[in-house]
Amino acid sequence: MIEITTQPREGLSIEDCVFYHTVELPEHGVIEGLWDLRAHTDRYLGNVSLKGKRVLEVGTAGGYLCFYMESQGADVIAFDLAPDEVADIVPYARGSLAERTENMQSWMEKIRNAYWFSHKAKGSKVPVVYGNAYAIPEAIGEVDVAVFGAILLHLRDPFHALASALRLTRQTVIITEPLWSRGHLFRFSLMRGRYSPVAIFVPQAKRAQPPTTWWWYSPAIIQQFISVLGFEESKVSYHSQMNTELKTMFPYFTVVGQRTVPLP
Numbered sequence: 507m508i509e510i511t512t513q514p515r516e517g518l519s520i521e522d523c524v525f526y527h528t529v530e531l532p533e534h535g536v537i538e539g540l541w542d543l544r545a546h547t548d549r550y551l552g553n554v555s556l557k558g559k560r561v562l563e564v565g566t567a568g569g570y571l572c573f574y575m576e577s578q579g580a581d582v583i584a585f586d587l588a589p590d591e592v593a594d595i596v597p598y599a600r601g602s603l604a605e606r607t608e609n610m611q612s613w614m615e616k617i618r619n620a621y622w623f624s625h626k627a628k629g630s631k632v633p634v635v636y637g638n639a640y641a642i643p644e645a646i647g648e649v650d651v652a653v654f655g656a657i658l659l660h661l662r663d664p665f666h667a668l669a670s671a672l673r674l675t676r677q678t679v680i681i682t683e684p685l686w687s688r689g690h691l692f693r694f695s696l697m698r699g700r701y702s703p704v705a706i707f708v709p710q711a712k713r714a715q716p717p718t719t720w721w722w723y724s725p726a727i728i729q730q731f732i733s734v735l736g737f738e739e740s741k742v743s744y745h746s747q748m749n750t751e752l753k754t755m756f757p758y759f760t761v762v763g764q765r766t767v768p769l770p
Contacts, residue, residue: 515622523620524613527570528750531627539568542748547574549745550655552680552762556580559650559678564639564671565657568620573628575653583646585671586621587614588636594662598714606717639667648674648769654681656758658728659708660718665731672735677765679737685744685757686722703727728761737763 525539543550551571557579566572566584576582587593593610597603625632635646639661652675658664672679686706704724708716725742732740740763746755 514626515619518619518623518626520623522616523623524568524616525620526567526617529568529570529573529624531624534627538750539570540749540751542750543570546745546747547571549743550682550747550758550760551575551653552682552741552743552760554651554678554680554762556651560648561651561653562642562646562649562671562674563653563655564642564667565654565660566621566634567617569624569630569632571653571655572621572632573624573630576630576632580651582632583649584621584632584634585639585642585646586618586634586636588638589615589618591638593718594660594720595718596709596716596720598709598711600711600714610718640670642670642674644674646674648676650676651678651680654679656682656684658723659683659721662720664721664723665734668731669735672732672737673769675765676769679732679763679765680760681728681732681763682758682760683723683728685725685759703730725759725761729763732761732763736765736767736769738766739764 520537525537526541527539528536528542528544529539530536556575559580561575561580561582562585563572563582564585566586569584572582572584592607593614595606595610635643637643640663652671658681661667703726705727706722708719708722729740740761743760744757746757749756
């Protein structure tokens with residue numbers, strides 16, 4: 507099912523919400539989320555000027571980036587997982603997949619609530635398209651910029667999702683992912699991976715963790731993905747973002763790609 511809406515959910519309270527990113531809302535002040543991007547949001551978005559651009563944000567979650575880009579003069583369309591769709595949960599043989607799915611569905615509903623709570627508080631006009639990232643509808647129309655903010659690590663098939671969005675994207679793609687560096691093997695791979703395409707499969711069978719993280723990527727593999735899709739010119743930048751639970755800055759990278767092959 508595809509649902510397009512601009513109508514906020516009514517009667518929501520902060521207790522009905524999960525805020526993935528820290529937000530500042532009129533009449534509510536600062537509401538802390540798991541990640542706080544406020545100090546380096548422009549770097550998270552590759553320092554790309556979005557004023558006057560039609561932007562598709564894939565995986566908007568609570569909408570922090572969406573509302574930020576709107577405040578910078580972008581014409582934003584938010585896209586997120588529909589309530590009747592199921593996230594890409596790792597199907598571990600250990601434990602109950604049904605229980606993990608139920609917990610994820612409940613968590614995602616509170617994330618949607620946070621989006622609409624913020625949407626109303628900010629007086630936003632951004633429409634949301636609900637669906638599946640592997641089948642972004644052509645009815646959205648062409649956009650100038652597509653944004654993937656730390657979404658690809660949670661997708662079983664990241665290339666499929668990129669292809670779905672970039673077939674609508676005329677100019678620029680912005681992809682931000684964590685620059686993981688834990689473990690000797692990955693540190694070695696990462697050193698090479700800045701120049702070579704590397705992806706590491708994250709799920710650990712005996713621990714049945716993590717529940718929804720599939721991949722850690724090197725910048726080079728992201729560049730290779732998008733070059734296949736017509737974005738052959740790209741640049742990589744590096745920055746750090748705050749995890750509020752751990753009170754630690756984590757390294758990230760952002761790939762900004764420019765379309766070199768025209769849309770059909």
